[in-house]
Amino acid sequence: MKYVDEFRDGEVARGLAAAIRAEADPTRRYAFMEFCGGHTHAISRYGVTDLLPANVRMIHGPGCPVCVLPIGRIDLAIQLALERGVTVLTYGDCLRVPASNGLSMLKAKARGADIRMVYSAADALALAQREPAREVVFFAIGFETTTPPTALVLQQARALGLANFSVMCNHVLTPSAIQTILESPEVRQLGTVPLDGFIGPAHVSTIIGSRPYEFFAEEYRKPVVIAGFEPLDVMQAIRMLIRQVNESRAEVENEFTRAVSREGNLKAQALVSEVFELRRAFEWRGLGQVPYSALRIRAPFAAWDAEAKYGLDYRSVPDHKACECGAILRGVKRPTDCKLFGTVCTPENPMGSCMVSSEGACAAHYNYGRFRDHAAA
Amino acid sequence: MCLAIPARVVEFAADDQAVVDLGGVRKQVSLALVDGVELGDYVIVHVGYALSRLDPEEAEATLALFREAGELLQPAGGEGAA
Numbered sequence: 412m413k414y415v416d417e418f419r420d421g422e423v424a425r426g427l428a429a430a431i432r433a434e435a436d437p438t439r440r441y442a443f444m445e446f447c448g449g450h451t452h453a454i455s456r457y458g459v460t461d462l463l464p465a466n467v468r469m470i471h472g473p474g475c476p477v478c479v480l481p482i483g484r485i486d487l488a489i490q491l492a493l494e495r496g497v498t499v500l501t502y503g504d505c506l507r508v509p510a511s512n513g514l515s516m517l518k519a520k521a522r523g524a525d526i527r528m529v530y531s532a533a534d535a536l537a538l539a540q541r542e543p544a545r546e547v548v549f550f551a552i553g554f555e556t557t558t559p560p561t562a563l564v565l566q567q568a569r570a571l572g573l574a575n576f577s578v579m580c581n582h583v584l585t586p587s588a589i590q591t592i593l594e595s596p597e598v599r600q601l602g603t604v605p606l607d608g609f610i611g612p613a614h615v616s617t618i619i620g621s622r623p624y625e626f627f628a629e630e631y632r633k634p635v636v637i638a639g640f641e642p643l644d645v646m647q648a649i650r651m652l653i654r655q656v657n658e659s660r661a662e663v664e665n666e667f668t669r670a671v672s673r674e675g676n677l678k679a680q681a682l683v684s685e686v687f688e689l690r691r692a693f694e695w696r697g698l699g700q701v702p703y704s705a706l707r708i709r710a711p712f713a714a715w716d717a718e719a720k721y722g723l724d725y726r727s728v729p730d731h732k733a734c735e736c737g738a739i740l741r742g743v744k745r746p747t748d749c750k751l752f753g754t755v756c757t758p759e760n761p762m763g764s765c766m767v768s769s770e771g772a773c774a775a776h777y778n779y780g781r782f783r784d785h786a787a788a
Numbered sequence: 789m790c791l792a793i794p795a796r797v798v799e800f801a802a803d804d805q806a807v808v809d810l811g812g813v814r815k816q817v818s819l820a821l822v823d824g825v826e827l828g829d830y831v832i833v834h835v836g837y838a839l840s841r842l843d844p845e846e847a848e849a850t851l852a853l854f855r856e857a858g859e860l861l862q863p864a865g866g867e868g869a870a
Contacts, residue, residue: 412793412810412811413794413796414830414842414847415793415794418851423854423855423857423858425858426854426855426857426859426861427857429857429858429861430857430858430860430861502835530835530836531818531835531836531837532835532836533818533836534836553835556834556835556839557835559821559837559839560818560821563818563820563821614832614834614839617839617840639850640792644850647850647853647854650857666850667850668843668846668849669842669844669846670839670840670841670842670843676821676822676840678822678823679821679839682821
């Protein structure tokens with residue numbers, strides 16, 4: 412397929428791998444964080460790790476929306492469906508995330524809750540329009556990529572005066588998460604997470620552009636290279652990061668120029684700022700309460716804000732004690748450092764969120780990487 | 789959540805909708821978030837919405853950069869070897 416196959420070409424990958432080996436200085440170590448789950452997935456799925464020299468290490472970041480969603484938010488959605496008889500619609504990845512009391516959205520559905528998977532926010536709005544007697548809540552999750560569609564359906568719901576539709580907004584912001592990682596003790600003081608630069612998100616950046624990352628490059632002296640989600644994109648971005656480090660530069664570079672500009676998608680940005688405003692703080696799994704890191708629905712749309720409409724009261728719930736998702740999301744631990752990995756916790760029966768989505772670090776490693784953990788006999 | 793591939797716009801429909809083709813699979817998506825899309829353009833689709841147009845010239849330039857990486861390392865003697 413055009414614009415896919417040529418970015419997955421094995422022959423070209425070999426050339427890029429050789430270029431990376433030639434440019435990486437053997438006397439130093441490089442550690443780069445791929446912020447986004449899409450990149451984590453590509454690195455595992457295409458075996459990019461095996462093509463990198465031993466002194467270039469990739470660290471998984473927290474850019475997987477399902478992984479960073481705290482249990483308490485899912486509990487609220489389950490309560491709405493089980494106790495209030497509301498129909499909850501959400502993206503498929505959310506359904507299997509473990510919640511309190513041994514439940515997940517899927518298990519709540521088995522107990523009679525009306526929870527359904529939708530492909531897009533428009534499908535949620537369409538159901539509310541088709542069935543005016545049904546109370547429909549769209550459980551909206553995701554980074555800047557999925558926020559504009561949610562803003563659109565909120566605008567449409569208001570224009571239609573659709574009283575039986577509302578949105579539970581869990582949308583989060585990429586730059587706040589990157590800043591939290593850079594400010595974390597592991598990176599700043601302890602040095603337990605060495606970090607020489609970031610691979611910047613692909614599809615998030617189509618919306619927000621490359622400009623928001625300039626602050627990190629200047630303020631923290633960390634190079635950022637925005638990359639597409641195909642394996643050759645990731646390899647080229649690693650090569651560009653190595654070059655920046657070698658030349659003591661800390662700039663924002665864009666490998667994904669075919670879809671990302673400096674300004675981003677201004678139409679989508681205007682829409683988002685009309686409908687949403689910053690939350691003072693929001694809890695992230697693994698990062699805790701992060702100030703100004705998420706969005707809430709503005710007052711003119713309050714009638715379509717599920718949190719206001721149903722008087723929802725958020726309670727923080729700790730993760731399973733043995734689950735290392737939190738540390739893995741911060742880059743402090745790897746999936747194989749968790750004693751549940753691959754035994755109690757598998758993609759079929761996830762104990763923690765990083766094993767749920769194909770973009771989660773644990774699921775990616777389980778599906779594509781764990782065969783490398785054991786030398787062949 | 790975030791994985792998506794470029795799709796070719798093959799037909800416009802009402803209400804900012806369009807039909808895209810992904811290797812023979814056709815799907816209706818919304819163009820409400822992008823301006824100036826023409827038939828035959830490639831767009832990046834995510835949860836049913838086109839997020840941005842794909843620039844074919846930039847795509848070619850990126851592919852050329854990839855190829856150049858391998859060529860730089862070819863042993864000297866070939867045509868145009870560095």
